[in-house]
Amino acid sequence: MLGDILQRLSTLPLSIKHFGRLPKYSDLMSFSLPAPSPTVTASQVPGLFREPYILSGYRPVQQEWRCYLLSLFQKHNESLNVWTHLLAALVLLLRWWANASALGYTLETASLPLCMFLVSSLTYLFFSVAAHLLQSHSEHAHYFFFFLDYVGVAVYQYGCSLGHYFYTSKLAWRGSSIGLLFLPGAAVFGWLSCAGCCFAKYRYQRPYPMQRKICVLIPTTLAYMLNISPVVDLLLTVSWTQEPSLPFHGLQIVSFLLSAIFFSCPIPERFYPGRCDFAGQGHQIFHLFLSLCTMFQLEALFLDYARRKDTLLDLFGESQLWWACASFPVLFLCCILTAVFTMRHTINKLQSKQERKK
Template identity: 30%
Template sequence: MPLPSYSRGKDSSAPLLRWDEVPDDFVECFILSGYRKLHCTAQECLASIFQPTNETLNFWTHFIPLVVCLSKFYQLFFLATDLPFHHPFLLPLWCYASGVVLTFAMSCTAHVFSCHSLRLRTAFFYLDYASISYYGFGSTVAYYYYLLPQLTLLDSSAMTPYLRGLGWHVDYALLLGLYSAFVLPVAFVLAVTCTFACCKSRTGDCSYPFAIRTFVFVMPLSMACPVMIESLLFDLNRKNPTLVLYFYRRYFWLLVAAFFNVSKIPERIHPGLFDIVGHSHQLFHIFTFLSIYDQMHYVEDGLDQFLKSPPTSPTFSGTLGFMMLLIFCLGIVVRNFLSRSNLCKEE
């Protein structure tokens, strides 16, 4: 009896496979062809990014944004200000930049080497989820230092009279103190929880994995609620039109990206037609990049405002220290799920 077509082979020029010729874990909904063989060597995996497979544009739709973002961050750290790149005022930007770069780089790696082995595929996608959570927390750190201090909503001297005019007699300074003390720890816990949920969604007993992953990726976005509330209560568009434009356009791109990620359109409508070019995961990548690119604009604007009159100096423990602790915790989550994975028998 001939071996299944996804068993180990030496022919690097083997034709691409159909969905029924690869392990179930490789099959993507409504993608019928264009699959690479299992157990490709590292060289074969790298060569495949220049061949028309169903993973090729998944790689390029994150590699090109990675190059664009690296260029942008180089400009911000070394050309845009007179500060040395290691200045404390730039620590939140390092947190944010490391999250953006790591997310794109990890996704590129996962899509390229996912056909090396089942276990490595699983490991890379767990790490991909962890990197997205890391990026989400890095964004919150940048918001906390660069954007939130500009908001009237977080100014006790402005909000206390405003609330009293509405008949609310609350200790707003106390509420702000609690918010400032807990916003980063809550975002930290949320990042770890989201990674756990996404890794759990790849187990066999999960009924709606794409919906769950989309939901938990959206959860950290709630940390930007103060900006949204500010725009509703006060004339934020007059005060900071750059923030309003890019902030809401970013969320529009995210909604579009979530739609494609959950709906599996257009391949759901015409299975097989979009196997190589135009399927939902590629569109998801494109609109995710657009959202991050808009976010970079208003983070840069927030940095400019912060440098004009810094309300406080970021500390190492409150920025990169948090990020290093998060890496440790996310590593524990990923290692825990990898130890549960029983993939050796499948290989």
């Protein structure tokens, strides 16, 4: 038997020579991890994927999913949109760990709104990363991941509202008409923000008309104005020397307003077409300022939480804290259902378009 085995082994090199050389390790890696295709110009991708004044740096559509995942390490016109929010999520987690250690933070009822703020921030950051990293695969993927991105924005808005209401707001403001309707209004405006963005994405094609901006900006603006109202009240009525969180609240407002400008206007690429294809786009600057806004919010809310954590249950009661935080997953579910509903109509629309082409 041993002789038969040795005889078969002796013929193995002939078999290898007959079928070809053994694959190298690099060949195996290239097979299992396909390299992303080189980027292409705007004329080489469908109109849905083109951005105004961005002329190159697009990833070809219909590659394998792994190619888009690996494009995380490739230079293309979405690279900075991905990395700004990916790094922001990492910084947010590090600052959370540092602040929590300094405060002797423990998970308890009083800290629930703070946890909801962190979860909402990470949700919008990672959904944004997924959208900008994977949307180039196909038209279906483009719509799906940006609908998911809008869910993240709505959830983040409500997470901010919880933090501002329980840690930042004053008693007099909470007794006002705005304060009494604040949390229900924040939830409704958060959902309207998601629904408006999803509808605008589904309904309007490039070049986008003014109606699209109206559908997007009106609900998100109303949501922000309500969300920031307890912070503005505090900034206008309390001395900045008395509250250490006020400079951070001021910085979060400035950062958000700057991000809104760059989100609404394609600058500076409008004045330098093709010069900002890889770096310097308005959307990349929008991402940067929005990330800064979130970081300033975290610092401010930790300071507000440290000031109020011992009296929070006496101020609001345990049941109000639990009900308010329980509404967070309800809003998330409503936004997901809205995105799924809109995606179903979008799929039908894309299928109709394909049938008309045949």
